[in-house]
Amino acid sequence: MKPALLAAVVLAGTLGTLPSHAGPTQTAVLETYAAQAKVAEPGFAGFSVERGKALFLGRFTTGKPDTPSCTTCHTTDPRKEGQTRAGKVIGPMALSAKPDRYGVLAEAEKWFARNCDSVLGRACTPREKGDFISFMVSQ
């Protein structure tokens, strides 16, 4: 495991000390999800880069058949460009490779709503969203 990733796992949960490329806008989005997660899960103890990575790489059978995984469109390497099923290029998901990611809550919400439904067949929880973004800002 890369040192950065290791550090992220260790430090995950304490916002502000995230070993990440997160700027103020990304931190604000993460704080919003953290606040929502505390309400949704009483035992919420912070986001996890590891869980975010697992969500990203995982394969699911509960969603739509053409989209079993986030990697269907985003590829397994977050720093690489992805491609939609309609052929259009998707910019990299890693914040280091595309610094304007995860800075606008409404944008993130829109895509979580769509993509989680397509892949998982349900909405993502605030914790899953925070995990996912934590993983991506660490990349």
Next chain:
Amino acid sequence: MQPRATARLLLIGDRLVNIERRSTDNPGRPPAPPTLLVWDWGVRVFHWALLAAVLLASGTGFLAPANWLNAHLIGGTAIVALLGFRLVWGWNGSTYARFASFALRAPRIVMHLREIASGRGAGEPGHNPVGAVMVYVLLALLGLISLTGLVVLGGVVKQGPLAGLTSYAVGRQWRGAHEALAIGLLVLIVGHLAGVVFESLRTGENLALAMLTGRKHVRAVPGVVPHRAHPGRAALLCAAIGLVALLGSVRLAALPGLGVPVLAPEPLYARECGSCHLAYPPSLASAASWTTVMAGLTDHFGENAELDAASAAQLRSWLVAHASETADTRVANLMRVADPASPQRITTTPGWRRVHGDVPESLFRAPKVGAKGACAACHEDAATARFDPQAIAVPKETNP
């Protein structure tokens, strides 16, 4: 400048007459080659340039893929220009270039046919009466093909001087005529070649060679009044007609294309419907298709593409207001009728399938394309909804 040019031309004219005089009146002098300059340079250049232009236009028209349209248009424009020149030269060229020297006269045609039938008669300096018919029919046919082509270009492709005046339906109708006339031209060209071979064998004069050198082994016919060519006058006339035609065409071509959609940018649409694929121009599908698409965004071709209700409502009315029914481009007409089994699809409409019938299926899955719906991968102007044939550039298939 002017007098000197005239003097030289006079000389050319004189030489034509001199040849006869030398060979008949001056038997003491060494006999000049018993040939007569029949086809002046104007006729010869016209003939061979026309052949090249017709080969280009018909080759590209019958055989080339759609994105060769510009080569076809160059061929067609050259034909129109050459026809214009020939009309002028028919009154300003030398003796046998003039229409008066091969006017259509039924009795002469009949007489000529009788001569052929009875094996009598020799070659003529200019066009023989039957050949003359062929010349006029070929010229008229080329004129008609050019005219119908211009209507097709305007109505179907929405380009050229008639784009602002011609509907797609009219363009489609004339397309049939354009193609039928072009086939007729090929048939006539075969007839023309057969006539040249036949007449060459019959008279012993290589007529194809004569069209190259301009000379025939014949005597001037006493009745024909010799005429000098007037290149200066012809050039002036050509320049004047050409200028009027050019200015007129440019003026007309500046008119907005009839039924070509001009949309103000809709940022909401570009953002919400342009993230997974090309923000399909609304003229690519019917109002009914757009309504179906917008009603099913949570299960959008196997994906969730949902939108907040307000944005969805706004986009639906915008799409319906600019749907294919409101446009008259080729793409709008082709894609107006949806496949009943998949009314939301553009790429299953019979029209789409027809124009892409020759595109190999594997090309749509090539990495640089990805899907049939990735119009912009092959159509550089996809975002403008024009889909001009000249803007088709299929990416090279990359096999990793």
